[in-house]
Amino acid sequence: MLTIEKGFISRTLKIFLFSIGIMILTVAITYSIDINMKEVIKSIDNGIPGSVKSSSGLERVFEYIVNNGIVVPLQMFILSLIPIQFLYLFNLIYSSILPGIVMGIAIKINVYKAIIIIVPILPHTTLEILGFCIFASALYQFNKSIRIKISDIFKKDSIKSFYIVC
Numbered sequence: 001m002l003t004i005e006k007g008f009i010s011r012t013l014k015i016f017l018f019s020i021g022i023m024i025l026t027v028a029i030t031y032s033i034d035i036n037m038k039e040v041i042k043s044i045d046n047g048i049p050g051s052v053k054s055s056s057g058l059e060r061v062f063e064y065i066v067n068n069g070i071v072v073p074l075q076m077f078i079l080s081l082i083p084i085q086f087l088y089l090f091n092l093i094y095s096s097i098l099p100g101i102v103m104g105i106a107i108k109i110n111v112y113k114a115i116i117i118i119v120p121i122l123p124h125t126t127l128e129i130l131g132f133c134i135f136a137s138a139l140y141q142f143n144k145s146i147r148i149k150i151s152d153i154f155k156k157d158s159i160k161s162f163y164i165v166c
Contacts, residue, residue: 012137019092019129023100030104068128073135080139083147088139092132099125 072091080088099121106114 008137008141011140012133015089015092015136016130016133019096019133022093022096023103023125023129026097026100027104027107030101031107035105072132076132076135076139080143081146083143083150085143085147088143089136092129092136095132096129 072095076088076091079090103114103118103121106117
């Protein structure tokens with residue numbers, strides 16, 4: 001039977017709280033800064049992948065699913081192959097900042113319309129970020145094993161070279 005370690009669940013929740021904290025901090029910063037709304041909206045629009053931008057209707061939904069379900073986790077996996085701790089969280093942080101900016105701008109423009117925008121965004125954003133957090137928690141163990149293997153290689157080589165010199 002499949003069992004999940006308590007450490008995995010705990011690590012996932014810590015990463016989730018970290019990403020939600022980043023999103024809330026981004027909302028607060030975006031709301032408090034006096035910004036040119038047109039420039040921000042253009043920069044957000046430039047961050048959307050070209051395939052998603054050019055599609056419409058169900059095709060756009062499919063493109064979002066492919067991007068969030070395949071491309072982003074693949075990028076996280078590739079970043080986890082590099083033996084630098086927490087580098088694979090870059091996409092998760094980026095995915096937490098963008099909704100925070102959108103929510104902050106919406107609140108700054110009109111609070112009542114912001115509620116209409118934020119309420120439908122929250123369930124999707126929460127589930128998407130939680131899925132990335134679960135994957136990031138698994139990648140933590142994977143990246144940790146890579147870092148341990150690489151450090152073991154250098155430990156063995158340094159001991160061998162020490163004996164050769166003596």
